[in-house]
Amino acid sequence: MIFHIATEQQWADTKGQGEYRHKSLETEGFIHCSSRDQLIKTANRYFIDFNSILILHIDEEKLTSRLIHESSTGGELFPHIYGSINLDAISKIVKEYRNKDGLYYLTNTL
Numbered sequence: 001m002i003f004h005i006a007t008e009q010q011w012a013d014t015k016g017q018g019e020y021r022h023k024s025l026e027t028e029g030f031i032h033c034s035s036r037d038q039l040i041k042t043a044n045r046y047f048i049d050f051n052s053i054l055i056l057h058i059d060e061e062k063l064t065s066r067l068i069h070e071s072s073t074g075g076e077l078f079p080h081i082y083g084s085i086n087l088d089a090i091s092k093i094v095k096e097y098r099n100k101d102g103l104y105y106l107t108n109t110l
Contacts, residue, residue, distance in 0.1 A: 003036065004034075035079065039106060054095055
């Protein structure tokens with residue numbers, strides 16, 4: 001299982017298209033994802049300005065686009081999806097909220 005973090009607006013913009021496409025697919029050529037161990041750090045680094053986020057649970061076995069684990073800044077391997085995410089690969093979507101201290105703990109997801 002890999003995970004993609006989206007805002008509600010990002011999800012709403014693409015869910016009627018039969019697949020999920022993030023703007024990073026156009027700008028960087030892939031959709032950023034995280035492993036379970038990377039998820040909290042990613043949420044708190046890149047989504048701290050949002051009061052809530054959606055966590056897309058992606059079944060790697062059902063994914064039709066190419067998935068590559070690539071090194072990022074610092075050398076950590078992150079899953080990148082080179083193409084859109086077919087909706088049947090998304091096994092669950094969980095809404096998470098920032099805690100009173102302003103951080104995500106992802107208690108509903110992990």
